[in-house]
Amino acid sequence: MRFIHTADLHLDSPFLGLTAMPTSLWERVHSSTFTAFQKIVDDAINLRVDFVLISGDIYDRDQQSIAATDFFTQQCERLNRARIPVYLLYGNHDYHVVHGTDSLPANVYVFGNQVTTTVLTLANHETVAISGFSYDQRWIERDQVKDYPQKGNTVWHIGMLHGAVQQSTANHYAPFTISELASKNYDYWALGHIHKHQLLAQNPPIVYSGNPQGRHKNESGQHGYYLVESHGKKLVPHFKAVAGIEWSTVNVTAIPTANLTEFERSLSQQIAAKAKKTPFQLIALTIEGSNHLPSAFRHLLANGDVLEHLQTQNKANNNWWIYDLLIHQQSSLPSMTDLDADYWQQAAKEVFTPARIAELTKSLAREADLADKLATLDLEQLKQATTQLLRRED
Structure with missing residues (x-):
């Protein structure tokens, strides 16, 4: 059988x-x-x-x-x-x-x-x-x-x-x-x-x-x-x-440079070296070592300009597409000028848990039929994205 x-x-x-x-x-x-x-x-x-x-x-x-x-x-x-x-x-x-x-x-x-x-x-x-x-x-x-x-x-x-x-x-x-x-x-x-x-x-x-x-x-x-x-x-x-499209995460390292074109070229080269050839990859890009970049670069990373540039350059690529970009911060929170890092770390431990997220979104899940999506949240990525928003310099 x-x-x-x-x-x-x-x-x-x-x-x-x-x-x-x-x-x-x-x-x-x-x-x-x-x-x-x-x-x-x-x-x-x-x-x-x-x-x-x-x-x-x-x-x-x-x-x-x-x-x-x-x-x-x-x-x-x-x-x-x-x-x-x-x-x-x-x-x-x-x-x-x-x-x-x-x-x-x-x-x-x-x-x-x-x-x-x-x-x-x-x-x-x-x-x-x-x-x-x-x-x-x-x-x-x-x-x-x-x-x-x-x-x-x-x-x-x-x-x-x-x-x-x-x-x-x-x-x-x-x-x-x-x-x-x-x-x-x-x-x-x-x-x-x-x-x-x-x-x-x-x-x-x-x-x-x-x-x-x-x-x-x-x-x-x-x-x-x-x-x-x-x-x-x-x-x-x-x-x-059988999936023709696969979601993946690629970690790359930010090279210390003052040239934006060189920086973005380096990112693309690292992605091409690490991304699988088949099936087609939808990539969440995580950048390490951004602390050593000029502040202008960090701002471009945070506000989405670098992601947009990479997507524009990648339109003809048949192997992968970058749909998200996250910055991995290696130090404690130096740019959060009004927030004590110790308090943030303690709060993060208490907030970013399945039980707390479920409790905070309980009414929304019932009313908007979002229970399944909320149940699949990536808490580590949610924490990183929240940290990134707190760091953003407008």
Whole structure:
């Protein structure tokens, strides 16, 4: 048996916060979630998999664009022509009350809003039970795993679940524990919701596929899907990267010079030497050693002029694009004239914590539907950016 496990496609993601890009590059970035899923379908057909599992958040919002729904239907139809079944459920981003197959091709099975189990018979006559459910609202705080049946008489049993490991607080996404998943005696758990691919357990495999395409700086590194194959009585997952665009951080050193052109050329050369050639890199540039630069240079770095110059020079580059620039300050806070450095360091320890950020933004997250984005904040980058703002000399 061979199947594909994917999740969190987030088709038509808006990719907020990217500015000053050439039109062709912006179009490439904006279409990257579509391109990644198309590659998955290509692989499914070329590898002749038995079926495809999609564990939630196919779309980025509960109100989908026509472009996204049409594209997804077309890709499912490609799988239909190849006689590959698709089993899918909806998550917290594309939640809705399920009625049938939502006008998708005949090869698509959509899990309803209660836990159900369907059975597939493979060409070799092995039977596969697949259990799952779709979200009918944004938050599901109840543990749904108790509704999943124990493994029965089928050769294989797979659980699909869009959810998060149970925490002490804020369990909004179908919370579960690893031990209760293992207690069902399934052969594989195909998880969605967390955007970093990872194995929570190996026996049986309890697996987050991650999203096929990273959508912002906190989703750096490789993204793709899992190809799962049977070896004897076990199912073994293999990660396959498909993302055409990768978010990364590049650290460079500021050379001491009074010539701005020479300074920017040095930065570009260092980036070119350190950036990966493939896939295309969206780079957050961190500059070290800026303390030794003339104050005019530091001002240009802080107000965004250097970033703008680098972006202008880089418009024809086919390997990378700088979307952000941060200054790594190596000394204590000499330019904060009215702020004691010791007080700042103590305050920073208390402010830049997940719990404090969650508390400060609680009402905003509820009203503006920003809980997921706030949960993925890079606190170290937030601290650096705040420090940079405090240092800025107007």
